[in-house]
Amino acid sequence: MSGGGRDLVVGVVGAAGYTGGELCRLLLGHPDVGTILPAVRDDRSFERTHPNLAGSGLVFTTVDELEARAVDLDVVFFCTPTGHAMLAARHYLDAGAVVVDLSADFRFADPAAFERAHGVVHAAPELLDEAVYGATELNRDLVRKARLIANPGCYALTAVLALAPLLDARGDGIHDVAVHAVNGTTGAGTTPKKDLAHAEVFGSMLAYSLEGHRHGPELEAVFGALTGHEVGVDLNTTHGNFARGIHLQANVRLTGPTSRAELLETYTRFYGAGHDGEFFVLVNDNARTGKINDKQYDLYPRLADVVGSNFCHLGLDHDADRNVVKVVAVTDNLVKGAAGSAIQNMNVALGLPETAGLRAYAL
The missing domain is CATH 3.30.360.10 (Dihydrodipicolinate Reductase; domain 2)
Structure with a gap:
């Protein structure tokens, strides 16, 4: 795929679900995204999973393969169930990628509040202080400096x-x-x-x-x-x-x-x-x-x-x-409530035009 000015390399963990598919759809139209790496944990066909994206050229990679390529990534999105991103985010952050988590793992500054809401002990509480709550319209200045963004729930x-x-x-x-x-x-x-x-x-x-x-x-x-x-x-x-x-x-x-x-x-x-x-x-x-x-x-x-x-x-x-x-x-x-706002946060964090790849109006 030929991108715009930046040719960003973007990973999508948990790309088989509705939100992961929507992220891929929107990223395909983003002028600054050059490579999309949708990752899943099993062996399946991208086009059979997301037939609306047939002809896009995208194929699934494995989560392990994506982790091995962490140093190549500019951004990684987590479209995973609660409890998964907290286990893997540090690996991508240490490799220099911006992490945008669409699950609930980093939405609470207090790990005890997270545990009360979700019934899971937080596995990476040391990252909560730097996570920025990605309601872009309210926290734009914080998102602009962030490397770990907690996308809000829909x-x-x-x-x-x-x-x-x-x-x-x-x-x-x-x-x-x-x-x-x-x-x-x-x-x-x-x-x-x-x-x-x-x-x-x-x-x-x-x-x-x-x-x-x-x-x-x-x-x-x-x-x-x-x-x-x-x-x-x-x-x-x-x-x-x-x-x-x-x-x-x-x-x-x-x-x-x-x-x-x-x-x-x-x-x-x-x-x-x-x-x-x-x-x-x-x-x-x-x-x-x-x-x-x-x-x-x-x-x-x-x-x-x-x-x-x-x-x-x-x-x-x-x-x-x-x-x-x-x-x-x-x-x-799936868009403003998930994939669209995640890309909006990516745009702000990377200094891109905030509306890049997102200017389409309703169906």
Whole structure:
């Protein structure tokens, strides 16, 4: 493959899954990537695993072979289950590669918090201090200097983008938030499960992990850092009968007055607008034109408008009678929620244009 100005050599560990395949798809279109090395632990065909990438010329290598080539890599992405990256990251870091971990292994600064959330003792706690939480829009300056980047979870990043402006502006009075999110079935991974078969999911929805989703503590850590105090997160998750995407609604009860107009001003000030704003975060500021209780759907973002893209669309409203702010956020769980944001972090860490390889709009 012929790259752009840099001809980067990029490894993808765990490349057989949905996220690994999506990383390969996006990297194939990146102007500065010259060589992609997708790695798996077994003997399988790349084109049979990812037939949408047939003709790309990519073939699987083994994890052992990729480790042997560590000194050749500019970047390595981990698309592995929790507990794997922490065992291998040091090898690639010592070889000089930037490591972007899409699992949860480096998302917590405190190893005890990681163990409470995931039930696993951290195998490389000495690396946690240098890991940067890769919510690029919030931590861009830290990502720019990082060599170990912890990509956020898909629910978590969507919720962070939905609530960061509000917590930044009104965080002193916010101690609890409720988040309700529906994810596509790709969020459950590639392991076959009867409940996720088409015949089971079609026309249905599947709630799960209501005892406390693992992304809840991740969000509480991020929101605590934003506000300087504890913020409880009630995270409720469901699989919808679609393959990819997240439709998230966050409800926050305020202690002081606000309005939709004020909220739009807060969010536009935080993310900017037009060419001067965050490229991948768009705030829906359509004016309300109907009477009370009119079903004006264009006030809020639609999931279909982000699928296949690295964009997050946000919509805002305010229930004045109850003083509840309601934020709607939509992302593609495989792109902005995983592979796209990982490449966005790679771009920033390597000094490339942040949008390189990611400017495609929704399908």
